[in-house]
Amino acid sequence: MRGARHVARLCALAWALGAAPDALRAQSSDTLFATGVRAYKNLEFDLAAWLLRRDLAKVSAAGAPIAARSEGLVYLGAADLFRGRRDSAAAVFRRLVMLDPRYRPSRLVFPPEVTSLFDGVRLQTKTVAVAMPRDTTIVPGPGAFGMWIIASSFQLVDVTLRYEDGAPFRPLYSGPIGDSLNVQWDGLDAAGALPSINRVVLRVASRAPTGELTGIVQVPLGLSLSRPDTLPLPLPPADAQLLPERARSGAAMRAVMGGALLSGVVALLPAVVGGTDARSGPRIAVAGTIGLAGLVGYVLHRPGRPLTANVRANQALRDAWQQRVASTTAENVRRRRDVRVVVRTGDPTTIQPRGP
């Protein structure tokens, strides 16, 4: 009697939906989900299953978040279970586990029949989810890049980085996993060198304890190397900055010519001022002294004489430049070594082995 009533309601709903397709299309997914959940709570499991399936088809097509799809799946699985379709419920729960291995149905909402069936399916379903930074820059070295492998249940996993063609690039972990596992990659290839390619695939292969392959999760990783710019080497001191290290002829010639000129002025001074009757002794003595000073100045400033103060000053300038070159070179060596790997994570894909 009750089943007949449900069938009648479904027919009426189908008629209504068929008569008003535009209205249905306009109906939001939230409304479908809420209606389905309401039907589930009203123990109208057929209607709930029908509504939730439509809702799931819609949100899956729309690429809705995993959380939104998970809620629909658990209600759908529960509805199928109470419709007496245990296999269908198990399939729905398997789909849910594959979608989100971390998902656990609320034991306050769902009765033990549902949660125990879900747990049974979860224990039999060997799959993983991979959590890692979406876009990050690492310094190659131990523990540089970490990723969490979250398992649906105890299983064996092989975590490897592979070339795009599937060839192994770097094995990361092979062994059992209980709940979750943090796997580290040092940012290097199998030979310990920086990756020479710009794309690898993280592959996590799940195996049953018997060794049977149960699923593969692959995440594409885009790689690029980031090297800091090196500094330009400081230019050597310009010629204009360097002092002359050898005396030029200017100072010497100035001394001798200046002395000679001034001596001449002294000697000719009486003639210039008209006092030609002046005695010549003091005049000649002064002129001679000045001329001698000019000659001494010539010797002191003779051309080619090394100018030690200038040599020292220039050497200090060159030493300072060499120090700057050395420090810049060291800094550039450090910068060349300071290579970073930029890792960009793509969307994961899940591969299920074909059943027997």
Next chain:
Amino acid sequence: MNLRLVCLALVAAVLAAGEARAQMLSPTVSASLISTRVRSQGQNPFIGAGPAFLGQGALALGRLKLTASYLQGTLNADGPFGASRPLVEGTLLLGVRALDWLTLETGPHARAYSLTASTERWLFWELRARAATAFVGSAVRGYAELWRVLGADVNVPESFDHGQGGEAGMIIRLARGPLEGRVGYRIDHAVLVAPTYQRRETVDGLVIGVGLSWH
């Protein structure tokens, strides 16, 4: 004539005053010994020589320069030319540094001879040009100075005709301190005229001195 000199000095002072602001005072003092020789040719000829002390001081402010000097000595007559004469001279010159190496100065130059019966007083108004530059590194500076008498007032029977003079020498400064030594030769020559004769007065001397100069 004197008024013109004062006007010239004032113009120079005004031109230099703008730059003189915010400048440091640069004082210079020196003491020199001069072997002075005077040769006076005329109606009462005199030739005499003797040591004299010359003290000089200068104060520079920017391009402005004020110089004062005082000379005192005794001229001992050579041979039959009479008794010795005390000689006193003084100058007060206001100058402006027209170029880095050229200074123009003007001011009075007074000279007095104490004779047996009287004192001859000469007052010259002079315009001087002094060139100075280093020629042995920065340690030895050479200088040459020429002056021309623009006007004079003398209490002698002859009337003043013209006069000019000059000095040249070198200033040695061996260290960075203010102490400097000076060797130079100076001469000035004045001509006075009377209706029947000419009086030619020449004073020259070897200058050796030390000084302190703060730049």
